[in-house]
Amino acid sequence: MKTLPIVGSYQREDCQFLLELVEAKYLSIEEKEKAIQSGTVHYSDVLNKEAAPSEDYQALFYQFVEDYKYKFSKHVMELASTLDKNRRGDITLLSLARAGTPIGVLLKRALEEHYNRKVQHFSVSIIRDRGLDLNALDYLVEDLNVNQESIAFIDGWTAKGVITRELYQSINTYNAENNTRIPNELYVISDCGGWADYSATAEDYPIPSSMLNSTVSGLISRSIWQPRESNKFHGCSKYKELSEVDCSNWFVDQISSLFPYVKIKEVGEIFQPTSQQLRSSQQSSMKRFIDDIMCRYGISDVNHIKPGVAEATRVMLRRVPELLIIRSMKSEKVQHLITLAKEKNVNISVETSLLFEACALIKQLKK
Structure with missing residues (x-):
């Protein structure tokens, strides 16, 4: 090498x-x-x-x-x-x-x-x-x-x-x-x-x-x-x-x-690994969440859905975001995302029942 x-x-x-x-x-x-x-x-x-x-x-x-x-x-x-x-x-x-x-x-x-x-x-x-x-x-x-x-x-x-x-x-x-x-x-x-x-x-x-x-x-x-x-x-x-x-x-x-x-x-x-039962439950919740977002927003590429504060932040920083979804405008956990959305003129949707604090959707651009 x-x-x-x-x-x-x-x-x-x-x-x-x-x-x-x-x-x-x-x-x-x-x-x-x-x-x-x-x-x-x-x-x-x-x-x-x-x-x-x-x-x-x-x-x-x-x-x-x-x-x-x-x-x-x-x-x-x-x-x-x-x-x-x-x-x-x-x-x-x-x-x-x-x-x-x-x-x-x-x-x-x-x-x-x-x-x-x-x-x-x-x-x-x-x-x-x-x-x-x-x-x-x-x-x-x-x-x-x-x-x-x-x-x-x-x-x-x-x-x-x-x-x-x-x-x-x-x-x-x-x-x-x-x-x-x-x-x-x-x-x-x-x-x-x-x-x-x-x-x-x-x-x-x-x-x-x-x-x-x-x-x-x-x-x-x-x-x-x-x-x-x-x-x-x-x-x-x-x-x-x-x-x-x-x-x-x-x-x-x-x-x-x-x-x-x-x-x-x-x-x-x-120091014990996460139990398989808990992992399976979390994975099932994630799958239901992704399926719901794809259906409601007409998204065909699962890679255009980025759930969680950290992943949503990455979208806002280095991709072309279509929409930022958050649980609450008042949550201290998402104030940086709100700041980025305002700087980039990205629409924000509030969904109080969201599984995560935030989720960002990547914009589908015309080919």
Whole structure:
């Protein structure tokens, strides 16, 4: 493997990205959406140039960090406690770029500082319809010779389970083809759809790092697909021009500073995987919700429905939204979404019986 890890704006000891800096093809958000929906490109073939958040939105991010940092740090520590019990010896965290990246940084700190564990953290690309970057796994297994059973996959949240299923399929195939023993378990902060193996909560709440793009993820772009036969990691860009508004290190410092003070559940309550009965119930509720939205709004592509605060935020930031659906205009959990909707002139619908705090619908553009 000729490709080597890169470092974003984090310290090298916090995170190494198993990605390759490449010359990206940039389109505007609208151009990208049209190209994706027309089928001329896959979403992982192009990027839109990220802009700095507005002053109002950045201020709201800081407020959300203040409001939710204790809850979030508690959830990180609970996941760290679970990993401490589930892994013997050294631990290798593989966060799914980019939503999982800040979580991986925080878990590494928690495990090292409060559980006295030796931890490596790498962030890897996973792409819907194209799977996990298997060249990144080759690098870990063949070049670094990591203990395969030490690996744990980390993400911020899961809802419909699309990326979770991609992960399972990629790892199961890789293990079968290479006679490896990499666990396919997924650890997340919030799992409101019943797909993760381990989660700190099922609550749909605004994980602060979900509110920003690269400026809370080491200034690294979304990943760009590169084929397996290239023997290269998936690609990315680094948004150096956003360094003045980069919150990546500030954010993880804010959260990790609270680790000594949070009170977590008893380990026995959390280190068992989510029961299959509960997961099945959550998955059934999610399916009914998606089917209802597709029927009521005439949506034919399930990928155009993004349930939950975090997923809705991603739509508002980097896709072309058609509609934002929320439970209440007064809920503190969705004020940043309301701000984004107003900035982008997106209609808001209030449905008090909504299964989640929020759901965003991607606009169907004319081909």
